[in-house]
Amino acid sequence: MPGWNNDKTLLGYCVRQVLYGRLILLLLASFGVAYRSHGQWVPPPELRNVPILNDCKMTRHGVGVTLQPTVFYPNGAIFLCPERERAIDARHPGASRFFLIHEYGHLAMRTREEAVADEWAAKQLAAVPGERNTLRAVLLHFVDDGILFDPLYGTGFDRALRVARAAGIGEREWPLPLIAYAKSAAARAANGTVVTLRSPDGYTNAAQMIICFDRQPIGFLSNVDEEKTLELPKLAPGRHSVQAVEVWLYHTEPSGIKSEVARGLRAEAEFESTGKNRLAIDFRFDGEDLTIRVEELR
Ligand SMILES: [Zn+2]
Incomplete structure (x- = not known):
């Protein structure tokens, strides 16, 4: 059929760009202090048996990764990298907590989509007054990495915008660069x-x-x-x-x-x-x- 084309072995420039983009993210966002406070957000009952394991190899030195339920992990599993959590919290104390809840989001929504997990985490945290600081801190974290692009997550600004909107945080509380980004994104969407x-x-x-x-x-x-x-x-x-x-x-x-x-x-x-x-x-x-x-x- 004209226009149809298949390529099982495409390992071209695009793929390298994707991998390279992820590598830059890994290099620039080095991370640290696993901050787990008590009496704040807790997972819904169906996710309370999910094991949380520290393993930077599993996360490929990212902050976290989730396994959907398997024979070995019937409830799924969350892997975190304490080194990365510490580095995140060193820049914006409390921000790393967002990533734990994001991982729960993958399990709650049974999805590998990053935007869906982000929105779930933002809504969960917004429902708990004691987590206001986690949301504030992670917005600053994403804005710091504002122009870094990862095809799975979008840019840091995209992620900050997604979290701020899903959490229902008013623009008055947004970091200033995020307000500017939201305006330019709206203009792009209008004629893009x-x-x-x-x-x-x-x-x-x-x-x-x-x-x-x-x-x-x-x-x-x-x-x-x-x-x-x-x-x-x-x-x-x-x-x-x-x-x-x-x-x-x-x-x-x-x-x-x-x-x-x-x-x-x-x-x-x-x-x-x-x-x-x-x-x-x-x-x-x-x-x-x-x-x-x-x-x-x-
Ligand atoms: Zn994720």
């Missing part, structure tokens, strides 16, 4: 280009992927928990290439239950832009190969 992921018919009907346009990582696109749009820089008319990397495929039921079909796939496609600002990505999986296609909508 967006892409969505369309759900195909058939068993494999949902996906999550990192999207690159012309080999520049743009962000995380998903239609698993909800159909989200991703903002793009304005595309010049002409030929462009799109890469989908770290693609995870699912079958989702109308009830919301999802089962994983495949992970770690890649695909690439080219398309001709006429300068329209709404794009849709279609994907197909035949059990072995993933193909993607881009269509301009209007």
Whole structure:
């Protein structure tokens, strides 16, 4: 089919950019003091048996990582890196606590989507008056890393904005650089280009992927928990290439239950832009190969 293209071995510039971006994050955000206060936020009952293990190797020296339930960890597991927690808290005391609750969010929402876990954590913390400082501290932490980009999380500013909004923190309490960022983001959204992921018919009907346009990582696109749009820089008319990397495929039921079909796939496609600002990505999986296609909508 014209426009369809598959690439199982795409290990191009985009992937390296993605990995490089993560490496920069790891290098710049070195972290420290596991601060666990008592009598503050506690996990909901169904998550109280989740083991919390200190293991910087498991987190790949990030602050935390979550395993969904497995035979070995029937309740799932959260791994934290105390060294990173200490470094985070050294800059903004109490901020590292947010990341623990974010990890619980992955389990509560049964998702690997970072934005979903962030929003869950922000709402949980906002409901506990004693956690105000955790939210304030983590906003400052994200603003410090404001322009650092990671395709799974967006920029530090994106994350700060997401947390501030989900927690219902009024703009008057936002750090000043965040207010400025929110204004410029709104302006971009008003005249920018967006892409969505369309759900195909058939068993494999949902996906999550990192999207690159012309080999520049743009962000995380998903239609698993909800159909989200991703903002793009304005595309010049002409030929462009799109890469989908770290693609995870699912079958989702109308009830919301999802089962994983495949992970770690890649695909690439080219398309001709006429300068329209709404794009849709279609994907197909035949059990072995993933193909993607881009269509301009209007
Ligand atoms: Zn996460």
